[in-house]
Amino acid sequence: MSVSTVAVDQAVCCDISGPLPVLGRDVTVPLVTGGEVTYAALDYAASAPALQRVWDDVAAYAPYYGSVHRGAGYLSQLSTDLFENARRTVTEFLDCRADDQLIFTRSTTDSLNLLAAALPDGCQVFVFETEHHASLLPWRDAQVTYLDAPRTPRQAVATLEEALAARTASGQEGQGPALVCVTGASNVTGELWPVRELAAVAHAHGARIVLDAAQLAPHHPVSVQDLDVDWVAFSGHKLYAPFGSGVLAGRADWLRAADPYLAGGGASRKVARRTDGGVDVEWHDTAARHEAGSPNVIGAYSIAAACNALTEAGFDTLVAREQHLIDTVRAGLAEVPEVRVLSLFGDDAPRVGVISFVVEGWNSSHFAAALSAEYGIGVRDGLFCAHPLVRTLLGSDPQTQGECGAPEAAPGEKSLNAIRVSFGAGTPDEHVERFVGAVKELVRDGARWQYRTEDGRCVPAV
Secondary structure (H helix, E strand, C coil): CCHHHHHHHHCCCCCCCCCCCECCCCCEEECCCCCEEECEECECCCCCCCEHHHHHHHHHHHHHCCCCCCCCCHHHHHHHHHHHHHHHHHHHHCCCCCCCEEEEECCHHHHHHHHHHCCCCCCEEEEECCCCHHHHCCCCCCEEEEECCCCCHHHHHHHHHHHHHHHHHCCHHHHCCEEEEEECECCCCCEECCHHHHHHHHHHCCCEEEEECCCCCCCCCCCHHHHCCCEEEEEHHHCCCCCCCEEEEECCHHHHHCCCCCCCCCCEEEEEECCCCCEEEEECCCHHHHCCCCCCHHHHHHHHHHHHHHHHHCHHHHHHHHHHHHHHHHHHHHCCCCEEECCCCCCCCCECCEEEEEECCCCHHHHHHHHHHHHCEECEEECCCCHHHHHHHHCCCCCCCCCCCCCCCCCCCCCCCEEEEECCCCCCHHHHHHHHHHHHHHHHHCCCCCEEEECCEEEECC
16 A cells, blocks of 8 residues: 555545634633633734644655655655655646646745746846745846836736836847746735736746745645746645645756756766866756755655645635635724725735735734734734835835834824734634634724733733
8 A cells, every 4th residue: 555545545534615624723822811712823824734634644654754766665665656746746736837847845935046046147037026025035146127016917917018028129138038026916915916917928028937826826726837837936834734845846948957956965866076086967957956955755745735635625615715704804804994904906806815904003013912812813913024015005114113012103104014814724714703803802992911022022011
């Protein structure tokens, strides 16, 4: 019996009419006001909990763990087979082209830095300022054009068209290739970006495009062929598989031509000493070229297990249920005049379960701390590793965060950061309903506890 069969046999069946079972769904946390409550994990955009199915599959495999691509023993052969089968599973999940490569990395950030290291000489990169830092910052060795934040999907397409047309008109097109980097769903607003249209514009001007699908893949199907992107990157820890692995998948030519991302065992096919004392190396031209070292087989297998679980649950069902949660949160927040939801594309824009907002007269860190300490609700506050975007949405300049015990901004003044609530396939209705109720109560009655700033974070005062 194969390891994959063992894992599937032991997996927990899911009732897809409700939330998918995730680890931590029954964890209770203490409240500063007394007693305990079941924890409401509403920070999926940072890291989603592991699906129970993923955990069970990994646990079933764990006794069979062995080295990958390195041993003649049974467990090593089994682990190698599992690792490569995981690669095929994720390739199918992304609907890759027949000649695409899929490389296992550590995360989306690692994937995009790998691609940045593989850019041909003279490559020009176009990236919107609205990107997560993982997409905004890796291109430091390339010529980068930062595009202003668009206010509609149509404007995003027009902005890219104008930038690429200007490149052609100036003659830069003949100096090297071009790459466009774009998110699929914003980690701040949750809004979906017009990826297919942006890819069409990029290709019409001879450029390539890489999709940051970190926030898209956990919520919607991602087809490399349908979207016509050249590469896609995402993280396991956002896809209900928090075991330290990520993915870069797409066209192989730039990856094969580039120096290995890491030099070491596994990336090299042959190494020999030269007579002058140096070393000659022949590198692999497969995905192994950029997977030096012992692969994270559990991380890769967990991503494959998550892909299988989401596919079997059915994205149509998952998307419909998530839309119900989105509608619940947005309707509840709309009933609080002091709350302003952040958006680039407007209220009618399609989005995933990621919503950021500010509360008039409240310090965002203070509000988030009160949600946690007094209601057992975990959200995130800050700039969400997307500083230019959040500051654009808030209309504020970089400033030092104030003390959490005092309002961050008085009524009518601009906020310095925001609060983000995010959810997904494992979120029960009760969690979002409790969140909406807590927001209303905090705004109406204020916090019931005293808070102080400690190491830059707002925490309950002892």
